Amino acid sequence: MSIDEATSAESPGAAAVTARQREMVERTLREWRGELEGRVAVVTGGARGIGRCMAEGLVRAGARVVAADRTWDGAEDFRKQLEADQGMAVEMDITDDAQLDAALAAVLDRFGTVDILINNAALVSETLFYPTGHRNTLDTTDDDWRVMFDVNVFGTLKVIRRFIRPMQEKKRGSIINVVSSGVLNVAAGGGYHGLRPWTVEMPYQATKAAVTALTFYLGEEVRGDGVAVNAIMPGHTRASWFDATARAFNDIGVVYFMRPAIAEHLLPITLFLSAQDGRGAAGRLYYVPEWNYDHGFGDYAAWQDHELPADMEEMYGRLEAAMPQYERAGVPHLPFDAQGALYTAAMANLGAQESWAGGSTQ
Ligand SMILES: NC(=O)c1ccc[n+]([C@@H]2O[C@H](COP(=O)([O-])OP(=O)(O)OC[C@H]3O[C@@H](n4cnc5c(N)ncnc54)[C@H](O)[C@@H]3O)[C@@H](O)[C@H]2O)c1
Numbered sequence: 221m222s223i224d225e226a227t228s229a230e231s232p233g234a235a236a237v238t239a240r241q242r243e244m245v246e247r248t249l250r251e252w253r254g255e256l257e258g259r260v261a262v263v264t265g266g267a268r269g270i271g272r273c274m275a276e277g278l279v280r281a282g283a284r285v286v287a288a289d290r291t292w293d294g295a296e297d298f299r300k301q302l303e304a305d306q307g308m309a310v311e312m313d314i315t316d317d318a319q320l321d322a323a324l325a326a327v328l329d330r331f332g333t334v335d336i337l338i339n340n341a342a343l344v345s346e347t348l349f350y351p352t353g354h355r356n357t358l359d360t361t362d363d364d365w366r367v368m369f370d371v372n373v374f375g376t377l378k379v380i381r382r383f384i385r386p387m388q389e390k391k392r393g394s395i396i397n398v399v400s401s402g403v404l405n406v407a408a409g410g411g412y413h414g415l416r417p418w419t420v421e422m423p424y425q426a427t428k429a430a431v432t433a434l435t436f437y438l439g440e441e442v443r444g445d446g447v448a449v450n451a452i453m454p455g456h457t458r459a460s461w462f463d464a465t466a467r468a469f470n471d472i473g474v475v476y477f478m479r480p481a482i483a484e485h486l487l488p489i490t491l492f493l494s495a496q497d498g499r500g501a502a503g504r505l506y507y508v509p510e511w512n513y514d515h516g517f518g519d520y521a522a523w524q525d526h527e528l529p530a531d532m533e534e535m536y537g538r539l540e541a542a543m544p545q546y547e548r549a550g551v552p553h554l555p556f557d558a559q560g561a562l563y564t565a566a567m568a569n570l571g572a573q574e575s576w577a578g579g580s581t582q
Contacts, residue, residue: 234526244517245484249280252491257282260331264288264314265341267295269459273483274490279305281491286327288312314341314375324382334386336494340398342372345424346461351468357422365423372427391446392497401453401507403429416556439503448502450493455481455509458525470535477576479536485523542569
């Protein structure tokens with residue numbers, strides 16, 4: 221298959237990638253349906269983006285799903301579908317104690333317990349600083365930090381404190397915290413450095429680092445109660461804000477990094493971790509594209525979105541055509557620094573003065 225075939229929406233290559241994605245989703249559903257049938261799963265931020273995809277996957281795996289979100293505006297169709305599937309759509313701002321108490325009471329009233337909690341709700345840089353998401357650390361205000369910590373850290377903690385109770389009572393449950401690979405430290409010789417600090421993401425990554433540490437420490441504290449607490453780091457995913465961000469960058473002549481993955485790339489690990497408890501995998505942090513690769517669910521390229529709207533297909537097609545030939549096939553599976561270098565080279569080939577991380581490409 222040529223590179224052009226692999227990157228064009230109409231090509232057999234793109235169609236084959238999409239068909240394989242559907243096959244992988246079906247495979248993981250078949251694998252976990254027996255375990256997850258009838259379990260009660262709560263997904264925060266479940267109305268759209270990654271959370272909606274997780275909620276839909278859990279429904280298809282036979283779970284009784286509660287999707288909780290601060291707002292359902294624009295997600296009415298999904299709300300109706302979820303309710304038709306015997307699930308619950310709940311309005312729940314994770315920073316609001318009264319709404320959290322009411323939501324827990326409603327879930328217990330309806331389903332009697334909670335087996336799985338996915339802490340997915342968050343503000344990301346692109347929603348706090350809409351649409352491009354970029355602000356240098358010294359240009360952020362104390363309020364930016366407060367707002368983000370209120371949702372991503374204190375909100376997540378408030379949810380856990382409540383929804384873990386039924387799990388501790390019955391000595392079984394699974395909590396999955398959605399964090400980000402931007403929290404990672406990488407050893408190089410004698411010291412550690414950030415995986416990709418050039419992505420300019422404060423205070424977002426500070427909040428995700430806090431939730432990552434919480435995962436390890438809480439995970440150790442409650443595994444004896446039968447509760448698994450794990451964290452996952454998604455790949456670059458086309459969530460609800462993605463198209464607006466990519467288009468805003470395009471307006472200033474920048475392609476917003478690599479072609480994104482579809483949110484379904486998170487389903488295999490989400491179903492696997494949902495089926496864990498304190499006796500299984502617990503207290504772990506997983507980078508989803510690597511976990512998929514290690515478990516037969518393809519590399520990052522296998523999950524890239526080849527069904528983008530025409531204008532975005534043009535952006536990513538342009539970037540891919542300008543990327544140095546040799547590395548192109550392996551790009552999505554390269555470490556971040558190598559991906560970043562190739563991306564920068566492609567942007568330079570396109571004659572751009574700026575790249576996604578805000579730096580010069582020259
Ligand atoms: N998309 C990516 O590439 C990516 C990469 C790494 C990590 N993540 C993480 O994935 C998770 C989902 O993000 P996404 O990209 O799907 O973004 P998104 O904005 O599409 O979805 C986030 C959801 O959380 C909800 N939410 C926000 N504040 C809330 C609050 N106070 N109470 C309840 N709900 C609230 C939003 O309404 C929205 O439905 C986040 O934890 C994010 O940090 C995403």
